[in-house]
Amino acid sequence: FTPGIEPQPTWCPGCGDFAVNNALKKAMANLGKNPDEVLLCTGIGCSGKLNSYFESYGFHTIHGRSLPVARAAKLANPGVEVVAAGGDGDGYGIGGNHFMHTARENHDMTYIVFNNEIFGLTKGQTSPTSPKGHKSKTQPSGSAKDPVRPLSLSLASGASYVARTAAVNPNQAAEIIAEAVEHDGFAHVDFLTQCPTWNKDARQYVPYTDVQDSEDYDFDVTNRQEAGEMMYEVESKLYEGEVLTGRFYKDDRPSYGQEKRSTGEMPEEPLAERYYDEDAEWERCAEQLIDKHT
Numbered sequence: 001f002t003p004g005i006e007p008q009p010t011w012c013p014g015c016g017d018f019a020v021n022n023a024l025k026k027a028m029a030n031l032g033k034n035p036d037e038v039l040l041c042t043g044i045g046c047s048g049k050l051n052s053y054f055e056s057y058g059f060h061t062i063h064g065r066s067l068p069v070a071r072a073a074k075l076a077n078p079g080v081e082v083v084a085a086g087g088d089g090d091g092y093g094i095g096g097n098h099f100m101h102t103a104r105e106n107h108d109m110t111y112i113v114f115n116n117e118i119f120g121l122t123k124g125q126t127s128p129t130s131p132k133g134h135k136s137k138t139q140p141s142g143s144a145k146d147p148v149r150p151l152s153l154s155l156a157s158g159a160s161y162v163a164r165t166a167a168v169n170p171n172q173a174a175e176i177i178a179e180a181v182e183h184d185g186f187a188h189v190d191f192l193t194q195c196p197t198w199n200k201d202a203r204q205y206v207p208y209t210d211v212q213d214s215e216d217y218d219f220d221v222t223n224r225q226e227a228g229e230m231m232y233e234v235e236s237k238l239y240e241g242e243v244l245t246g247r248f249y250k251d252d253r254p255s256y257g258q259e260k261r262s263t264g265e266m267p268e269e270p271l272a273e274r275y276y277d278e279d280a281e282w283e284r285c286a287e288q289l290i291d292k293h294t
């Protein structure tokens with residue numbers, strides 16, 4: 001980074017990742033969040049570059065590990081707005097266990113998964129959301145596996161907000177991300193993004209339907225059974241060429257941090273404040289600077 005000069009994204013032209021960056025920026029601006037109020041934790045992949053273009057505090061973690069880092073940060077400093085992000089391989093494959101348990105424990109954060117149905121950064125390998133039969137360098141005869149159902153997995157694991165949006169609708173994407181950020185608990189946004197370099201066949205290019213705007217769909221987002229049935233239909237139709245997006249589930253149960261504080265297991269005073277000594281921090285930084293230049 002050069003202070004004062006905005007870094008230029010190195011995503012390929014036409015990449016859906018631009019849409020996530022724009023929607024996240026718009027959502028935070030609409031909510032009146034300043035960059036220094038937000039922590040963005042990313043995993044590895046093209047999605048991980050988001051840290052370089054979204055201005056906030058950031059932590060670029062290792063592959064699949066954005067969620068445990070985000071959890072620790074939120075527990076230590078509940079006042080910070082925590083957003084975790086990663087690709088479908090990073091989040092539903094390598095970090096799948098973290099996804100399940102972060103949802104189960106309802107940690108208060110927004111989790112955005114860039115779902116382009118392949119591993120993009122490493123040049124187009126089959127990912128957990130690649131459709132059955134999808135051909136790639138790792139599955140040259142076509143994938144023999146059914147793709148993961150991320151919305152259903154999220155609901156079954158315990159997420160308290162579950163939605164899907166797509167790069168082709170920037171307004172809906174910004175609205176859903178803003179809702180997810182405002183939600184107290186684990187808010188999962190499956191964000192359909194296109195990868196024009198390695199996955200030209202993906203469904204993300206086709207028109208989509210917002211289930212909240214359509215008369216064809218009528219379900220209660222606070223009813224777990226109805227939401228589950230809706231999600232199953234949404235996930236099946238994606239691979240039949242119909243993209244359904246929208247809000248699918250929401251409940252208001254307490255987040256992990258709220259529960260722990262209410263039972264006294266965690267102190268009311270944030271750990272980040274308890275162990276932060278501004279004078280000591282200045283001294284440490286000054287010493288490091290002196291060491292570096294002597």
Ligand code: SF4
Pocket residue numbers: 010011012014015016017046116120121194195196197198
């Ligand atoms: Fe985007 Fe695909 Fe290029 Fe990665 S490889 S930047 S996902 S278009």
